[in-house]
Structures are given as structure tokens and as C-alpha cells.
Amino acid sequence: MSGGFAPVEGGGSLILAWQIKNKRVLVIGGGEVAAGRILNVLNADAKVTVVSPRDGLNEEVAFRVDNGQVDFVDRKFEPSDLDNVDMVLTAVDDPEASTRIWTLCKERKIAANIADVPPECDFYFGSVHRDGPLQIMVSTNGNGPKLASIVRKQIATNLPNNIGAAIQKVGLLRRKLRKVAPKIEEGPKRMQWMSRVCESWSLDDLVEMDEGDMERLLGFYGPGTVPTLQNIRCDDPEQFAFDGSFGWW
Structure with missing residues (x-):
């Protein structure tokens, strides 16, 4: 890297998720x-x-x-x-x-x-791995389609089996959060809070999370805290909201 920035590597393609619904x-x-x-x-x-x-x-x-x-x-x-x-x-x-x-x-x-x-x-x-909303594409820029397929399969074997279901639950939680905090100026806080949920909860927890759990979890968005799934399911989850001893944000 020169000057602390990533070098430019020409010869690639701009990989996009091209929305062609009804096109x-x-x-x-x-x-x-x-x-x-x-x-x-x-x-x-x-x-x-x-x-x-x-x-x-x-x-x-x-x-x-x-x-x-x-x-x-x-x-x-x-x-x-x-x-x-x-x-x-x-x-x-x-x-x-x-x-x-x-x-x-x-x-x-x-x-x-x-x-x-x-x-x-x-x-x-490219060669695409699909698991529900998750799509991973491997491209060789037209050089070796078969090799792209081999690389894609190798990547797929290292992914958790429940990653697609976890992503679906996160998507639903994000949509609910937008209803709780719809203002544009809330954008940075929404992104930071969702990042904390994804980083602190396991994939198994995200898959297990139901809509009742989501509603309780959203109650912690205001103070910006992220309790565990186990704690939001306890009898009095609010007691955990500001307990820094648990290492929450």
C-alpha cells in the first residue's frame, strides 16, 4: 500500500447485485x-x-x-x-x-x-452459491468458469449450515427496527446497533430468535445496549440493560 491506501489493481470487474425484477x-x-x-x-x-x-x-x-x-x-x-x-x-x-x-x-x-x-x-x-437470501458469487472475469465453480464449492463447504436462516431473521429484525426508528438521522445509530447484534449473537441464536424475542430486543435499541438471547427471555430482561459486567455495548 502506498500512502496508507489500497493500491489500484486493474483488470477486474465491478461485481454487483443487479436488481432485474420485472426487467x-x-x-x-x-x-x-x-x-x-x-x-x-x-x-x-x-x-x-x-x-x-x-x-x-x-x-x-x-x-x-x-x-x-x-x-x-x-x-x-x-x-x-x-x-x-x-x-x-x-x-x-x-x-x-x-x-x-x-x-x-x-x-x-x-x-x-x-x-x-x-x-x-x-x-x-459467475459461479453462485445460494442459501435463501445469501448469494456468493465467484468470478474469474471470463478466464475459467470451471475453476470458479471449484472455488465456489470450496467456499460453500466452509459456511455454517444455518447461515441463510440467520440472515432471514436479521433482515426481519432490521425491518422492525426501521419502524421503531424511522428517521433519517437515526441511520448511523441503527447501523451500529444492528452490527452489535450480529457480532455478539451466535448464528444459532439468530436462527432461534422469534418475533417475540425481536420485540423485546428492540426495547434495548433506545439505550443502545445488546443483551443476549437468554437474558431477553428471562422474567425481567430490563435488569440487564445497563449491566456492564456482561460486556455489552
Whole structure:
């Protein structure tokens, strides 16, 4: 580090959680790669249209078409398919056709991913581990998708089994806290208090916490203290609010 700051390391990608709920996503192709792309964007609640001759659909894509999970156009791609589209995912075994689609997307300023052609991608798909609200993506910036999958699996094996459920409970507690302290100026205090809860409670405690526990815990937000789960479940939890001997904040 120079001057106490992290050095700039070029060549990376900006990894974001892209919110595409109700966005219009066009998938061109119906094979195995397209199937993976379709599942990814369906999991993000996008509105998906698949363009491909029906005889080019693999079993999974055909299932999603037949069950109405995606809209389907039974033919090869035409430029008019790009009308009113927010994102394009191309997965066809035709490099020239793929490049033409990429060029059209650039002309229309539509974000696009051309499978297996990193220079013709506005974004890459990484290898994702999912546990409820938790998503962890590993990206090799288009260099080695299989290696990304191996790294992702190694990371996943080291995660606690109940991490997804704990995150769901924390999310509910945060929403309740916003109702208790809705003012903008409360933001820093809300963040600090929630950080203390996450740091001092175990994952098992967070999973076990029910809505009654949350209501009692929120009673300690005002003085900025964080009792344990066991103490908020005792007969008189207020007696613990300011007892520094327990090491609370």
C-alpha cells in the first residue's frame, strides 16, 4: 500500500447485485448454456423471453416453456426481438450470428452477454452459491468458469449450515427496527446497533430468535445496549440493560 491506501489493481470487474425484477430479458438459444442463464434470471424475478427453434430446446428449457415460466418464440433470432428489451443473453453455436447480435445490442445500448466470448460481454456470469437470501458469487472475469465453480464449492463447504436462516431473521429484525426508528438521522445509530447484534449473537441464536424475542430486543435499541438471547427471555430482561459486567455495548 502506498500512502496508507489500497493500491489500484486493474483488470477486474465491478461485481454487483443487479436488481432485474420485472426487467425484460431476452435469451437467444435453447441449449444447456441457455438453460443455466434462464434459471439465473428467473431466480432474480425477471420476465424472460426465449427465442429458439423448438427442436433446439433441451429438456430443461422445454420444461420451462411448456410450464409457462418463460415466453417463447419458435424461430431464429430477428432484430425486432430487441424491441423493448433490457438485457440480452445469447447462447447459440454460431459465432457470426452472435457477433451480429452483439453489434445490434451495442447500437441500441442494451446490456448483453455473448456466451463463451468474453470480449463481447458487458457482464459475466459467475459461479453462485445460494442459501435463501445469501448469494456468493465467484468470478474469474471470463478466464475459467470451471475453476470458479471449484472455488465456489470450496467456499460453500466452509459456511455454517444455518447461515441463510440467520440472515432471514436479521433482515426481519432490521425491518422492525426501521419502524421503531424511522428517521433519517437515526441511520448511523441503527447501523451500529444492528452490527452489535450480529457480532455478539451466535448464528444459532439468530436462527432461534422469534418475533417475540425481536420485540423485546428492540426495547434495548433506545439505550443502545445488546443483551443476549437468554437474558431477553428471562422474567425481567430490563435488569440487564445497563449491566456492564456482561460486556455489552
